[in-house]
Amino acid sequence: MTIHFRITSLSILVCASLAAFAQTSSKHSTDLPLDPAVRTSTLPNGFTYYIRHNEEPKNRVIFYLANKAGAILETDEQRGLAHFMEHMSFNGTTHFPKNELVDYLQRSGVRFGADLNAYTSFDETVYQLPLPSDQPELLQGGLQIMRDWAHEAILDPVEIDKERGVVLEEKRLRKGAAQRMRDVYFPLILNHARYADRLPIGVDTVLNHFKPATLKSFYQDWYRPDLQALIVVGDINVDEMEKSIKAKFSDLKNPVNEKIRTIYTVPLTGKNQFITVTDPENKNIAAEILIKHPEEPLRSAADYRNFIIRSLFNEMLAARYAELTRQADPPYINGGATIMNFINSLDVYSANITARPGELEKGMKALWRETIRAARYGFTEPELERAKKNYLNLVEFSFKERDKTVSNHFVNEYLQYFLKGTPAPGIAEEYRLTQMDLPTITIKDINAICKTYIRPVDRDILITAPEKEKAGLPRQATVESWLAQVEGESLKPYKDEMSKLPLLSHEPVAGKTVKEESDEILHTTTLTLSNGVKVLLMPTDFQNDQIMYSGFAPGGSSLYSDADYPSAAYATAVTGVAGVGNYTASELQKYLSDKQAGAGAEISEHYQTVSGGCIMKDMETALQLAYAYFTEPRIDKPLFDGFVRRNKASLANMANDPNVVFADSANAIWNQGSMRRSGPTVAKLDQINPERALEIYKERFADASNFTFVFVGSFKIDEVKPLLEKYLGGLPSTHKAENYKDLGIYPPEGRIEKTIYKGAASKATVRLAFSGKFDYSPAEKIQLEALQEVLQIRLIERLREDESGVYSPGVGQMVTKDPDPRYMFTISFGCAPQNVDKLVASVQDEINKLKISGPPQINVDKYKAEDKRSRETALKTNIWWFDYLVTTLQNQDDLHELTTYDSDLSKVSPASLKAMADKYLSGENFIEMVLLPEK
Known part of the structure; x- marks a missing residue:
C-alpha cells in the first residue's frame, strides 16, 4: 500500500500525460469524446464502470476500484484514517476474513505489493488487482474482491489494533529531514488551505488512539457507490463482464443521509511569500520559485491545443536549462523550470535549483535569468521546430503501437477520466488532433505562455538548506533584490547554435x-x-x-x-x-x-x-x-572541470544524511x-x-x-x-582477446555485527547478509530464487501481520558466476529502535525453521504460481529477452537453459529448500548492519 502526494520536497510531481494539466470543472458541449473502445455506464445507485477488451498481455486482466474519497475528507479526529481504511480492506472483508484475501491471491499467482496494491491520496483511494483471465472462477473471484473492497470491509477491532503498528511503521519510514522540512513549508506554499493539514499518512495521536467507530464513520460516509468506479481492462469478454458487474454492484446503497462531497481548493491570495527551512540532516542548499496560476482547463479540442503549446514550452525551456548545466562553469549543481499541475485547482510555474555551497546568489540569478530571457525574448523558430518534431514523433510512436498498448496504460487513462475529468479520447483521436494542431502553433502562441505564467504575484520563494547554513541564508528582501537585479540586466536573446556538420567526421569502411x-x-x-x-x-x-x-x-x-x-x-x-x-x-x-x-x-x-x-x-x-x-x-x-565542480558540490553535505552514512558503512x-x-x-x-x-x-x-x-x-x-x-563491421579490431581480472573483492568471511549511530528520527534500519561460494547452475539459481520468495512470504506474515513490527520487509538475492561463483542473500527492514533485537530474532527463528523442516508446502505453491504467471507475460516482452540474452552471453551460459526451466522449477519442494537454507543460510558468513538514531 502506498500514499500518493502531489507535492514532495521542493518538487511537484509531474504527470507525463494529459492529467498534468487536467481540471475538475463541469462538462460542456465541446468536451472531447471518451475513447469509443471503452464501454462505460453508471448504475442507478451512481456506481460507474469502464470495461475494455485488450490483449496486451494475453490472458490477463486488471481491475481498479477508484474511490473519490481521500485524506481531504477526514475530520480532525480522522486524520490518517482514509489511508488506514485502505490497509483494513486487506485485513478482513465479508468473503475474505482476516488475511485470507492476500493468501487467496498469492495462491493464484498474484504478488502482494508488486501486483496487489492500493494507494491513498488527498482526494482519492484506489485499489489495483491484476489477475489471470483464463480461469473463470478466478475472474469471478476478482469481481468479488472488488465488491468487498467497495463496501464489505469487516473492520474487526482486533484487526484494527494489529494494523496500527503496521501503519505507524509505514509512517516511521518517512521520518527524516524531508518530512521535517515539509511540515514547516507546506502550510505556506499551500496558502494554509485544508490540504496542508491533511497529509494522507495522518498524525500519531489519531493513529494510536482512534476508536474503531471513528474509522467506521469515515467508511460509512465515503465508501459509497456514487463516489466509486470499477475499471476493468484486459483479455475478457466485455458483454459478460458488464453483466457480472451489474449483478454484483447494483445493490450497493448510498447512505440515507449523504454527506456532500466538497471539492476543496487552494485559494490564490495575490501575495508573494518567502520561507527558509533548515535541517541538520539535509544534504543540499536548494531554492524553488513557484508562481501559482488557476488550473488551465483540459476538456475540449481547443484545450488540447493549449495543452500541446504548454508541452512544447516545457520542452524548449528544459533544453535551455540543460544546456546551462553543461557549461564549463555551471552556475549550480542542477536546475530547471516547468509548468505543471500543482494541486487540485492550481497550476504552477516552478523554477528550482540545487545550489553549489556558498553560491546560492549565483545559482538563483542564473535560474531567474533564463526565465526572464524567455519571458522577454521568447523562443526561436528552430527551437520550436525541433520541439514540434519531437512531440509528433512521440505521439506517432504511441499511435503505431496502439495495438500493443498494455492494459495498465488504459486503466490509468480511465482512472484520471473518472477522478478528474481528464480527457481520454484514445490515441487515434490524440494523433489526429496533434497532426491538425502542430502546424498551426506559432512562436507567438508559445511566447504568450510566458506572459500568462511568469507574473509578479502569487509567487512563493522556498529555500531549504543544512542547519549549519542557517546563519548565512538570505532574507526575503535580499532574494527579491537578486531577482530584481536580473530583471534590470540588458539580457541578450537566446542564441540557438546548431552544428550543420554530419555526426561522424568520417564514414566507416564497411566490413562483411x-x-x-x-x-x-x-x-x-x-x-x-x-x-x-x-x-x-x-x-x-x-x-x-x-x-x-x-x-x-x-x-x-x-x-x-x-x-x-x-x-x-x-x-x-x-x-x-x-x-x-x-x-x-x-x-x-x-x-x-x-x-x-x-x-x-x-x-x-x-x-x-x-x-x-x-x-x-x-x-x-x-x-x-x-x-x-x-x-x-x-x-x-x-x-570536465565544470563536471568535477558540480559533482564535488553535490557531495559536500552527503555526510549529513543518515542513509548515506549507513550505505557507505555497509559497502565498506x-x-x-x-x-x-x-x-x-x-x-x-x-x-x-x-x-x-x-x-x-x-x-x-x-x-x-x-x-x-x-x-x-x-x-x-x-x-x-x-x-x-x-x-559495426567497420569498427577497428586488434584481436587482442582480453578478459577481465578477478580483483578478489568479496564480502569478508565470518560473522560481523556493526551498529551505526546517525540521525535524529526515531527509526532503525536493519540489513542482514549471508554470502559465500555458490554452486552455479540454472537449477540452483531457481532454488535460490524460490528460497528468497518463500522467506519473503513468511517474513511478511511474521514481522508485519503477526507482530505488527514492520511495514515491508525485503528479501533479496544476487548470484554472480565469474570470475568466481558467489551469492549474497539479504534481508532488510525498518522498525522502531527498541524492536531491533526482537525482530532480528524473529528473522533468525524463521530461517531456523527453514533449515529444520523447510517451508510449508503452501508457500512453495505460492512461489510457483507467482513465478509461472509473471513469467508468462515476461516472455512476451522485448526487455525480458534482451536482458536474458545479454546476461546469458556474459555468463557464457547455454542460451537454451530456459528450455529446462519448467523441469527445474518442478523440483522445488520443501525438502529442496530446506537443503538450500542449510547450505546458504548457515550463518557461517553473516553480516548484521543496524542504523540507530544518535544517542
Whole structure:
C-alpha cells in the first residue's frame, strides 16, 4: 500500500500525460469524446464502470476500484484514517476474513505489493488487482474482491489494533529531514488551505488512539457507490463482464443521509511569500520559485491545443536549462523550470535549483535569468521546430503501437477520466488532433505562455538548506533584490547554435558477414563480421517499432591499477560531457531531438559496453552513435572541470544524511574497504586525470573483435544487415582477446555485527547478509530464487501481520558466476529502535525453521504460481529477452537453459529448500548492519 502526494520536497510531481494539466470543472458541449473502445455506464445507485477488451498481455486482466474519497475528507479526529481504511480492506472483508484475501491471491499467482496494491491520496483511494483471465472462477473471484473492497470491509477491532503498528511503521519510514522540512513549508506554499493539514499518512495521536467507530464513520460516509468506479481492462469478454458487474454492484446503497462531497481548493491570495527551512540532516542548499496560476482547463479540442503549446514550452525551456548545466562553469549543481499541475485547482510555474555551497546568489540569478530571457525574448523558430518534431514523433510512436498498448496504460487513462475529468479520447483521436494542431502553433502562441505564467504575484520563494547554513541564508528582501537585479540586466536573446556538420567526421569502411548461424529454437540469427564482431539478432513482434541493442566485451576497469581506477571509472563521464563525433553534448541533444534513437557508453568493473535503442527509421542514426562512441570520443577540459565542480558540490553535505552514512558503512564492510566498490567521493574526483581517462576510454574501445552485440525488437534481418556491416563491421579490431581480472573483492568471511549511530528520527534500519561460494547452475539459481520468495512470504506474515513490527520487509538475492561463483542473500527492514533485537530474532527463528523442516508446502505453491504467471507475460516482452540474452552471453551460459526451466522449477519442494537454507543460510558468513538514531 502506498500514499500518493502531489507535492514532495521542493518538487511537484509531474504527470507525463494529459492529467498534468487536467481540471475538475463541469462538462460542456465541446468536451472531447471518451475513447469509443471503452464501454462505460453508471448504475442507478451512481456506481460507474469502464470495461475494455485488450490483449496486451494475453490472458490477463486488471481491475481498479477508484474511490473519490481521500485524506481531504477526514475530520480532525480522522486524520490518517482514509489511508488506514485502505490497509483494513486487506485485513478482513465479508468473503475474505482476516488475511485470507492476500493468501487467496498469492495462491493464484498474484504478488502482494508488486501486483496487489492500493494507494491513498488527498482526494482519492484506489485499489489495483491484476489477475489471470483464463480461469473463470478466478475472474469471478476478482469481481468479488472488488465488491468487498467497495463496501464489505469487516473492520474487526482486533484487526484494527494489529494494523496500527503496521501503519505507524509505514509512517516511521518517512521520518527524516524531508518530512521535517515539509511540515514547516507546506502550510505556506499551500496558502494554509485544508490540504496542508491533511497529509494522507495522518498524525500519531489519531493513529494510536482512534476508536474503531471513528474509522467506521469515515467508511460509512465515503465508501459509497456514487463516489466509486470499477475499471476493468484486459483479455475478457466485455458483454459478460458488464453483466457480472451489474449483478454484483447494483445493490450497493448510498447512505440515507449523504454527506456532500466538497471539492476543496487552494485559494490564490495575490501575495508573494518567502520561507527558509533548515535541517541538520539535509544534504543540499536548494531554492524553488513557484508562481501559482488557476488550473488551465483540459476538456475540449481547443484545450488540447493549449495543452500541446504548454508541452512544447516545457520542452524548449528544459533544453535551455540543460544546456546551462553543461557549461564549463555551471552556475549550480542542477536546475530547471516547468509548468505543471500543482494541486487540485492550481497550476504552477516552478523554477528550482540545487545550489553549489556558498553560491546560492549565483545559482538563483542564473535560474531567474533564463526565465526572464524567455519571458522577454521568447523562443526561436528552430527551437520550436525541433520541439514540434519531437512531440509528433512521440505521439506517432504511441499511435503505431496502439495495438500493443498494455492494459495498465488504459486503466490509468480511465482512472484520471473518472477522478478528474481528464480527457481520454484514445490515441487515434490524440494523433489526429496533434497532426491538425502542430502546424498551426506559432512562436507567438508559445511566447504568450510566458506572459500568462511568469507574473509578479502569487509567487512563493522556498529555500531549504543544512542547519549549519542557517546563519548565512538570505532574507526575503535580499532574494527579491537578486531577482530584481536580473530583471534590470540588458539580457541578450537566446542564441540557438546548431552544428550543420554530419555526426561522424568520417564514414566507416564497411566490413562483411563471414558467418551466419540460425537457432531454430530461439529464432535468433548470429552474424560474425569480418572484423570479429559477433551480432546476435532476435526479431520479435512484441512491439510494432522498438529495437534495443547492447554491445559488450570483457575487460572494464578491472584491468587498471587502483591509481588509475578513478580515471577509468569516470572515463565515460569525462568524454560524455564533451559530446561525440562532430557534436558537443548540447549539439548532440539538438541533433537527436527529432529522432527516436539513442546510445551511450559505459565502462564497468568487468565490461566495456555501448548500448542504445531506436525505431526502425532511425536505426542508422543509432548505429552511427555506436560507431561514434567507439571511434570518435571527445574531451573538453573546461567542461570536465565544470563536471568535477558540480559533482564535488553535490557531495559536500552527503555526510549529513543518515542513509548515506549507513550505505557507505555497509559497502565498506561488504567490500572490505575497497575504493572500487564505494560511492563517489571528493578524493576520487580529485584523482581523475582527464587525459588519462580519454586514453583509457580509447583503449577499452580500440578492439571491437571481442565485442558481442545483441539486437532485440521489430526489424527484419535483411534490412538491418547492411547497416550492421557498415557501422559495426567497420569498427577497428586488434584481436587482442582480453578478459577481465578477478580483483578478489568479496564480502569478508565470518560473522560481523556493526551498529551505526546517525540521525535524529526515531527509526532503525536493519540489513542482514549471508554470502559465500555458490554452486552455479540454472537449477540452483531457481532454488535460490524460490528460497528468497518463500522467506519473503513468511517474513511478511511474521514481522508485519503477526507482530505488527514492520511495514515491508525485503528479501533479496544476487548470484554472480565469474570470475568466481558467489551469492549474497539479504534481508532488510525498518522498525522502531527498541524492536531491533526482537525482530532480528524473529528473522533468525524463521530461517531456523527453514533449515529444520523447510517451508510449508503452501508457500512453495505460492512461489510457483507467482513465478509461472509473471513469467508468462515476461516472455512476451522485448526487455525480458534482451536482458536474458545479454546476461546469458556474459555468463557464457547455454542460451537454451530456459528450455529446462519448467523441469527445474518442478523440483522445488520443501525438502529442496530446506537443503538450500542449510547450505546458504548457515550463518557461517553473516553480516548484521543496524542504523540507530544518535544517542
